[in-house]
Amino acid sequence: MDKKKLQIALYWGAACGGCDVSVLDTNEFILDIAAACDIHMWPIAHDGKYKDIEALEDGFLDLAMYNGAVRNSENEHIAHLLRKKSKVMVAYGSCAHIGGIPGLANTFTREEIFESAYLKNPSIQEGNKTVPQPQTEVDGGELTIPAFYKRVYKLDDVVDVDYYIPGCPPAPEQCKAVLSLIVSGQPLPPKGSVVGASERALCEDCQRKKDEKMIKQFFRPWQIIQDPEKCLLEQGIVCAGSATRSGCGVRCPDSNMPCRGCYGPMPNVVDQGAKIISSVSSIIDSQDPEEIDKILSGIHDITGYAYRFGMAGSLLQRSVR
Amino acid sequence: MGFEPRIVGFLCNWCSYTGADLAGTSRIKYQPNVSIIRVMCSARIDPTFVLKALSMGADGVVICGCHPVDCHYISGNYKAMRRFPLLKKLLKEFGVEDERVRLEWVSASEGQRFSEVINDMTDKIRALGPSKIRVQLDADKVER
Ligand code: SF4
Ligand code: SF4
Ligand code: SF4
Ligand code: FES
Numbered sequence: 439m440d441k442k443k444l445q446i447a448l449y450w451g452a453a454c455g456g457c458d459v460s461v462l463d464t465n466e467f468i469l470d471i472a473a474a475c476d477i478h479m480w481p482i483a484h485d486g487k488y489k490d491i492e493a494l495e496d497g498f499l500d501l502a503m504y505n506g507a508v509r510n511s512e513n514e515h516i517a518h519l520l521r522k523k524s525k526v527m528v529a530y531g532s533c534a535h536i537g538g539i540p541g542l543a544n545t546f547t548r549e550e551i552f553e554s555a556y557l558k559n560p561s562i563q564e565g566n567k568t569v570p571q572p573q574t575e576v577d578g579g580e581l582t583i584p585a586f587y588k589r590v591y592k593l594d595d596v597v598d599v600d601y602y603i604p605g606c607p608p609a610p611e612q613c614k615a616v617l618s619l620i621v622s623g624q625p626l627p628p629k630g631s632v633v634g635a636s637e638r639a640l641c642e643d644c645q646r647k648k649d650e651k652m653i654k655q656f657f658r659p660w661q662i663i664q665d666p667e668k669c670l671l672e673q674g675i676v677c678a679g680s681a682t683r684s685g686c687g688v689r690c691p692d693s694n695m696p697c698r699g700c701y702g703p704m705p706n707v708v709d710q711g712a713k714i715i716s717s718v719s720s721i722i723d724s725q726d727p728e729e730i731d732k733i734l735s736g737i738h739d740i741t742g743y744a745y746r747f748g749m750a751g752s753l754l755q756r757s758v759r
Numbered sequence: 760m761g762f763e764p765r766i767v768g769f770l771c772n773w774c775s776y777t778g779a780d781l782a783g784t785s786r787i788k789y790q791p792n793v794s795i796i797r798v799m800c801s802a803r804i805d806p807t808f809v810l811k812a813l814s815m816g817a818d819g820v821v822i823c824g825c826h827p828v829d830c831h832y833i834s835g836n837y838k839a840m841r842r843f844p845l846l847k848k849l850l851k852e853f854g855v856e857d858e859r860v861r862l863e864w865v866s867a868s869e870g871q872r873f874s875e876v877i878n879d880m881t882d883k884i885r886a887l888g889p890s891k892i893r894v895q896l897d898a899d900k901v902e903r
Contacts, residue, residue, distance in 0.1 A: 514903070545852065587903040712806035715849060719841040725827065727840060734844055741852045753810040755899075758854035758891050 444621060446501045447479040447491060448530075449520060451513035452540045452590065453506025457531035458482035460607035461503075464614045474621045491519055499524040501620060505607075507533040507540040507750060508591040511572075512584035521597040526626070532606040532700045534593040535632075536710075537750020539606070541590045544749050544756035545741060548588050592750045601627070603634040606700035606747055609686050635685030637705050641669075643684045644691050648672065652723030656736030659695060670696045671721055674736075676743050681713035698746040709753045711744030718743070764818040764884040766793040766877070769808060771801045773831035774866045775823035781870030789874035790881040793821065800824065801862075802835030806846045809860060816893035819859045819884045821876065826864040836864070858883040859890060 450458055458481055462468060471477075478499065479486025502524035508514050521527050532538035543551060556562065556569045572585040593599055603616055612634035619633075620626070627633060641648070651672040659675055670677040670691060677696035683704050690697045703710035718737070724730050737743065745752050770776040776797045782789065798804060801824025809820045822839065830836040843862040850860055861880060865873045 511903070585903075589899060589903075591903075709807045709810055711849070712810055712846075715806045715845050716842055719845045720838065722841045725834075725837045725840070727844075730841055731844055734848065737845070737848070739852075740845060740849045744849055753807070753814040754853055754892060755814075755896060757852070758895065 444475040444500045445498060446475045446477055446503070447486065447499050447520060447524070448477070448481070448503045449479060449505070449516055450481050451504060451506030451517065451534065451593070452509035453531070453533055454539070455482060456607040457505030457533070460531070460605075460610055461613055463610040464617075465610075467614050467617075471617060471621070488516070488519070491523055494523050496522050497525055501526045501528065503528045503530040503603075504534050504593055505530040507537050508587070508593060508596050509540055509543075510584040510586050514587075514591075514596050515584075517593060517597045526600045526620075527597065528601045528603060529593040529599045530603050531608055532604060532702065532747040534599075535602045535604050535751070536702050536748040537590055537592045538700075538747050541592070541748070541750035542742070542745070544589045546757070547759055548586060552586075589756045590750050595750070600629050602632045602702075604632060604683060604701045605635070605686055608634055609689070611687070612685060632683070632702070632705070635683050635701055638684045639704055640679040640682045640684045640686075640688060640691075640697050640701070644669070644679055644688050646670065646691055651721075653721050654723050654733060656733065658738075664694060666694060671718070676718055676737065678710075678714050678717075678743070678746075680717040681707070681710055698743075700747045702748060702751070710748045711741075711752055714744045715740070762885060762889055764792050764881055764889075765816065766819040766821060766880060766884065767812040767817045768793045768795045768821045768823065768877070769798055769801075769804050770795055770865075771803075771824045771831075771835075772797055772799050774825035774829060774864075775801075775873070777867035778823070778865040778869045778873045781867065782874045783870075785870050787870055787874045789877045792881045792884075793877050800830065800832050800835035801839035802830075802832065804839060804842075806842060806849075809846060813855065813859070813890065813892050814896065816890070818890045819861075819880060821860075821880055822862045823865045823873070823876070824862075826866055829866060855890075855892070856887055858887055 477484050479491055502520040504517060529535045533540055552569050574581045616634045646669045647667050648669045653674045655674050657674045664673055675696050678699035679697040682697050682699045683701040685701050699710060707713055722730055722733050770779055801822055804822050812820050824836040824839055863876050
């Protein structure tokens with residue numbers, strides 16, 4: 439171990455693995471990272487164990503990058519551990535930043551999730567009653583597994599977070615830019631900043647033509663042949679671009695798919711979903727309540743549009759039960 | 760004492776707030792459960808305001824604006840009219856009862872109507888019971 443090198447750890451909580459891969463996606467830059475840093479843990483690429491992290495002095499790590507949401511007690515335990523051992527804690531990716539895709543589970547209770555996953559799922563053997571329990575008595579003692587929480591939390595609900603890198607996953611160029619800055623030893627932005635992203639809305643960077651056109655019908659992307667030059671929202675395809683922070687490089691609209699909001703809310707916006715509702719409804723071409731209802735019937739799953747990535751970080755955070 | 764609903768009312772300056780004022784100057788009695796916030800126009804009501812009020816513990820939220828055609832800014836209430844049903848759709852998916860959030864048109868001469876809206880809403884929410892949103896969020900902090 440070379441103390442002049444940066445000491446870092448990466449970890450995944452309730453994650454899909456995509457965030458860990460996005461760091462690998464920086465391609466040969468990864469070699470620069472390996473040269474500049476000692477990596478103590480990185481699930482997808484490096485064999486660090488919890489006990490290795492536990493053995494470090496408090497504050498020993500210069501940087502911990504945590505991706506994934508907090509769904510169970512293990513996710514939270516490691517978040518606390520890494521926080522204790524690190525000078526700088528980064529929430530990496532939508533899940534850690536605002537709850538991400540796992541956060542959508544906050545529309546259901548734990549009981550409903552267990553029922554669907556372990557009891558009612560078509561692939562479950564008839565009559566099966568096995569549902570995971572945090573503790574199980576077996577011959578010779580007690581077995582424990584992490585406790586599944588009532589709901590999903592974003593990282594800063596459980597630990598103090600210094601920086602946020604948004605995206606599902608963050609664009610590799612942004613990951614590279616942030617890591618380069620840290621390695622360079624230059625002064626870091628103020629604590630609490632969203633880094634690796636812009637201060638503008640995605641629409642400002644999107645090259646599609648905007649005409650302030652209003653619409654009479656909403657479509658799912660597969661329901662119409664879209665004009666590749668024109669704004670998707672103005673063609674009736676729900677796009678979250680005006681309510682989403684730019685920084686991904688306009689990945690989705692440039693691939694003929696609408697933005698779903700993974701880069702999170704704009705600076706100073708309290709609730710991304712509220713802004714998506716405002717922007718989507720503003721495009722409706724009607725002043726008649728009945729017609730408005732009819733047009734809105736083309737929007738299925740408004741929760742999924744408003745909070746595809748931001749449910750756990752929203753004002754309501756979860757459904758009412 | 761039984762449960763008394765806390766309702767937040769967002770009233771547009773030109774019609775609905777004046778209507779509420781008329782209810783007052785006409786000495787019309789209505790239930791004291793609404794806390795009124797005056798805004799310039801119903802279009803000013805960002806869905807954030809409604810969600811924020813609910814997340815802070817409001818049992819109900821009412822938005823009042825000028826009747827269609829009457830908005831002081833010509834089309835502000837149409838913006839509210841388009842935004843509101845989409846917000847309601849979201850709230851329904853979140854399990855927030857229909858009675859808790861309303862959009863009502865109240866003109867400057869409708870002091871009586873304003874009092875009826877508030878009485879009706881207060882009665883319905885009183886029957887429904889307190890909102891669980893804030894309680895649930897607080898409980899989440901203690902027991903995961
Ligand atoms: S932010 Fe996206 S890519 Fe990263 S762990 Fe979550 S779901 Fe996967
Ligand atoms: S709404 Fe979507 S498609 Fe339209 S300009 Fe914004 S990002 Fe581009
Ligand atoms: S276009 Fe939107 S959903 Fe797609 S990567 Fe960018 S921020 Fe995320
Ligand atoms: S001023 Fe009353 S709704 Fe616009």
